[in-house]
Amino acid sequence: MSGALIRVSEIFGPTIQGEGILIGLPTIFVRTGGCDYRCSWCDTLHAVDSDYRDQWRPMPVDEIWQEVKRLSGGKPLTISLSGGNPAIQPLGPLIGRGHAEGYRFALETQGSLAKEWFAELDVLVLSPKPPSSGMTTDWVAFDDCLRMAGDGPQIALKIVIFDDLDYEYARDAAARYPQLSVYLQPGNHTPPPADAEDALVDIDGIVERMRWLVEKVGDDRWFEARVLPQLHVIIWGNRRGV
Ligand SMILES: C[S@@+](CC[C@H](N)C(=O)[O-])C[C@H]1O[C@@H](n2cnc3c(N)ncnc32)[C@H](O)[C@@H]1O
Ligand SMILES: Nc1nc2[nH]cc(C(=O)O)c2c(=O)[nH]1
Ligand code: SF4
Ligand SMILES: [Mg+2]
Numbered sequence: 349m350s351g352a353l354i355r356v357s358e359i360f361g362p363t364i365q366g367e368g369i370l371i372g373l374p375t376i377f378v379r380t381g382g383c384d385y386r387c388s389w390c391d392t393l394h395a396v397d398s399d400y401r402d403q404w405r406p407m408p409v410d411e412i413w414q415e416v417k418r419l420s421g422g423k424p425l426t427i428s429l430s431g432g433n434p435a436i437q438p439l440g441p442l443i444g445r446g447h448a449e450g451y452r453f454a455l456e457t458q459g460s461l462a463k464e465w466f467a468e469l470d471v472l473v474l475s476p477k478p479p480s481s482g483m484t485t486d487w488v489a490f491d492d493c494l495r496m497a498g499d500g501p502q503i504a505l506k507i508v509i510f511d512d513l514d515y516e517y518a519r520d521a522a523a524r525y526p527q528l529s530v531y532l533q534p535g536n537h538t539p540p541p542a543d544a545e546d547a548l549v550d551i552d553g554i555v556e557r558m559r560w561l562v563e564k565v566g567d568d569r570w571f572e573a574r575v576l577p578q579l580h581v582i583i584w585g586n587r588r589g590v
Pocket of ligand 3: 390
């Protein structure tokens, strides 16, 4: 079945995955529109704020697939399903379509909505939100995501850190799931407003936060954690579609 429409904000690439476990890997992004969260520092508001929903297009799988094939020149690569919260959309048939042609799928989600098709993914990146986001983690829903994924995808935790409270939250989350690899990502404190394609970014400030974070991890002898910046932000700043 590939009947249900998927609400798409943008499809772009190939670029490199700028974050976490697949960093540096050539990737095409399918960004869906709509989110059940509203993080205070969200860097992708154009796919979250419903004021922008007239820019989101309900697309059939065939049409999305045509665009992915065009962008990739028909050569299989990794597709990152992001958003917004892509777990809201019926992505199972798209994953089936891509797998049949040798493509791989990674999903980025905050872990608030569990779907059966998580088991079909190659990589599931769970990014629970720390206190600075203003959101509260529903750990029951988060556990459901892990349960739905089962032994299907490789699963990683990616947690954005702005301050000490966020760091403590990350330590607790990692302790809760010792079987998952952990990626710590310094927050971008100058994310773009929804209507600004290329707002200025304070790279020096992010690097400063990164230094602070590396020091904390070292001081705590937290040797299982990996600390990584958003590589695409270092390269292209707040630009969209890269
Ligand atoms: C835009 S979200 C979309 C997917 C999903 N809603 C989620 O949050 O995981 C993709 C990733 O960007 C991260 N992110 C969002 N705003 C950020 C910011 N200002 N600084 C650093 N990372 C940010 C999120 O935490 C998440 O890991
Ligand atoms: N290059 C690049 N890497 C990314 N990793 C996660 C992204 C996202 O917005 O979900 C993202 C993005 O928008 N661009
Ligand atoms: S959950 Fe993700 S997309 Fe939604 S508001 Fe937070 S960072 Fe943005
Ligand atoms: Mg992003």
